[in-house]
Amino acid sequence: MTRYSAFSVFREGLRGQTGWSKAWRTPTPRAAYDVVIIGGGGHGLATAYYLARTHGVTNVAVIEKGGLGGGNTGRNTTVIRSNYFYPESAALYDLSVKLYETLSRELNYNVMFSQRGMLATCHSEPEMEMAARQVNAMRLNGVDAELLTRDQVRKRAPLLNFGPDMRFPIHGGVSQPRAGTGRHDAVAWGYARAADARGVDIIQNCEVLDLLTEGGRCIGVRTSKGDIRAGVVGAAVAGHSSVIADMAGVDLPITSYALQAFVSEPLKPVLDTVVLCPPFGTYLSQSDKGGLVIGGGLDRVPSYGQRGNLPVQETVLAGLVEMMPALASVKLLRHWAGIVDVTPDSSPILGPSGLDGLYLNCGWGTGGFKAIPAGGYLFAHLLATGAHHEISRPFDRARFETGHLIDEGAASGIAH
Amino acid sequence: MQIFPCPFCGPRNETEFHFAGELGKARPTTTEAVSAKEWASYLYAQRNEKGAVHEVWMHLPCSELFVMERDSVTMDVLGARSLREGAE
Ligand SMILES: Cc1cc2nc3c(=O)[nH]c(=O)nc-3n(C[C@H](O)[C@H](O)[C@H](O)COP(=O)(O)OP(=O)(O)OC[C@H]3O[C@@H](n4cnc5c(N)ncnc54)[C@H](O)[C@@H]3O)c2cc1C
Ligand SMILES: [Zn+2]
Numbered sequence: 025m026t027r028y029s030a031f032s033v034f035r036e037g038l039r040g041q042t043g044w045s046k047a048w049r050t051p052t053p054r055a056a057y058d059v060v061i062i063g064g065g066g067h068g069l070a071t072a073y074y075l076a077r078t079h080g081v082t083n084v085a086v087i088e089k090g091g092l093g094g095g096n097t098g099r100n101t102t103v104i105r106s107n108y109f110y111p112e113s114a115a116l117y118d119l120s121v122k123l124y125e126t127l128s129r130e131l132n133y134n135v136m137f138s139q140r141g142m143l144a145t146c147h148s149e150p151e152m153e154m155a156a157r158q159v160n161a162m163r164l165n166g167v168d169a170e171l172l173t174r175d176q177v178r179k180r181a182p183l184l185n186f187g188p189d190m191r192f193p194i195h196g197g198v199s200q201p202r203a204g205t206g207r208h209d210a211v212a213w214g215y216a217r218a219a220d221a222r223g224v225d226i227i228q229n230c231e232v233l234d235l236l237t238e239g240g241r242c243i244g245v246r247t248s249k250g251d252i253r254a255g256v257v258g259a260a261v262a263g264h265s266s267v268i269a270d271m272a273g274v275d276l277p278i279t280s281y282a283l284q285a286f287v288s289e290p291l292k293p294v295l296d297t298v299v300l301c302p303p304f305g306t307y308l309s310q311s312d313k314g315g316l317v318i319g320g321g322l323d324r325v326p327s328y329g330q331r332g333n334l335p336v337q338e339t340v341l342a343g344l345v346e347m348m349p350a351l352a353s354v355k356l357l358r359h360w361a362g363i364v365d366v367t368p369d370s371s372p373i374l375g376p377s378g379l380d381g382l383y384l385n386c387g388w389g390t391g392g393f394k395a396i397p398a399g400g401y402l403f404a405h406l407l408a409t410g411a412h413h414e415i416s417r418p419f420d421r422a423r424f425e426t427g428h429l430i431d432e433g434a435a436s437g438i439a440h
Numbered sequence: 441m442q443i444f445p446c447p448f449c450g451p452r453n454e455t456e457f458h459f460a461g462e463l464g465k466a467r468p469t470t471t472e473a474v475s476a477k478e479w480a481s482y483l484y485a486q487r488n489e490k491g492a493v494h495e496v497w498m499h500l501p502c503s504e505l506f507v508m509e510r511d512s513v514t515m516d517v518l519g520a521r522s523l524r525e526g527a528e
Binding site: 424 | 442454458459476483485486487493495512513514515
């Protein structure tokens with residue numbers, strides 16, 4: 025593997041780019057591994073990396089039915105933040121933000137984590153009171169947060185609508201300065217390259233068709249490239265979690281929905297932070313290429329159809345035009361959807377599946393890109409030791425039986 | 441926009457419809473002891489099938505609940521009937 029550095033870029037420039045090696049190998053699957061991970065999205069690849077780096081477990085395969093990051097990891101709007109309400113969530117998502125802060129150096133791969141801050145606007149005095157509660161909760165949990173006045177919001181994002189005819193006038197906002205955006209593909213590719221360098225086999229275009237079981241225990245996977253045995257199997261397949269659960273004969277509290285996003289033609293810099301307006305459900309940031317990356321709420325129809333549709337497009341763009349009327353004449357370049365795995369409490373599921381030998385990393389729903397480093401770190405701990413890390417324990421599926429839900433959907437009220 | 445069929449009003453715009461839940465979930469009888477596992481399954485578990493699904497929907501303008509059969513991958517509507525039809 026060639027190390028990436030300013031020097032290697034310079035040297036290869038002189039050598040006609042002939043000295044680069046492949047970022048990862050294309051191995052044929054072996055008959056057995058210590059750990060098999062289903063799903064080559066960010067969570068699966070990060071899990072493989074931390075298994076090798078933190079636990080010294082390198083006899084690992086990641087099985088991906090398509091290409092790396094072709095699922096939600098390569099389809100999301102890349103907002104990274106930890107502005108949650110409950111201590112359990114703060115511990116999880118802030119671990120992730122901290123890992124992101126040093127990730128480019130650690131992986132020797134530029135994931136372009138840009139801590140440009142995130143701003144959520146408030147549109148009434150009662151909303152301001154709830155915002156103060158949110159900011160206080162975040163600070164108590166050790167996460168950075170600021171309550172902004174209307175003037176401070178205006179200074180931070182002058183493009184927002186402060187006109188007298190705005191339907192829901194802006195009263196102020198909440199900001200998390202350490203939040204920001206990253207480069208989604210780079211997160212998948214960076215983890216893949218670093219895991220491969222430590223001996224992990226990354227097997228693409230290989231679909232898991234069924235689970236192999238023996239005596240009530242999962243002992244491997246049946247794939248389109250043959251059977252592969254495993255000491256332990258971990259599934260990180262996002263919107264397809266219920267399909268794997270069905271193979272395992274366990275049920276899951278998950279509904280799959282399409283979540284859509286949009287990118288505009290490139291513009292000169294107009295916005296240097298992430299902005300969310302909750303009453304419209306629309307949020308956006310501007311990428312380094314100049315495109316506006318725009319997202320909104322979930323579809324209303326459960327779905328495995330990985331494509332956009334008009335009703336949501338209309339809602340999101342109507343919100344955008346109300347938020348920032350100056351953008352009304354901007355043209356869209358692309359519009360797409362990913363299938364996200366939504367739980368009743370908008371919190372993820374990490375832990376044993378209910379079938380011995382099979383573990384789950386799922387339920388991230390609309391917000392698991394930000395959680396990739398922590399999800400991988402904690403899932404690797406589970407697969408290597410068979411036990412929860414203290415940060416992942418509250419997210420065990422057992423919470424649906426004990427009633428200890430971590431209802432972020434209601435508490436922080438932010439879907440993404 | 442996709443057109444969904446209401447068994448009472450006919451073909452209408454999808455935005456007039458509300459997804460209520462999967463068909464066939466029965467509340468546990470509370471005259472007997474119900475375990476935490478059974479409650480969790482009733483409250484939270486979803487079949488979430490990829491392919492043909494049977495779901496309960498409401499057509500908001502007429503407020504009627506009905507059963508819609510769809511394909512969750514292609515999003516094709518395969519049929520719609522009132523809740524009474526086919527109920528034992
Ligand atoms: C439009 C959109 C916007 C979003 N915006 C944000 C955001 O701003 N911030 C944020 O934090 N999160 C966001 N998310 C959510 C985030 O993208 C996901 O939670 C996260 O990427 C999940 O990562 P993953 O690795 O679990 O899943 P994925 O990246 O989906 O990877 C799962 C992989 O499993 C593979 N797979 C499935 N079944 C099988 C099988 N049987 N055999 C082999 N492989 C299989 C799939 O091909 C896929 O590559 C957004 C999502 C979408 C769709
Ligand atoms: Zn009707």
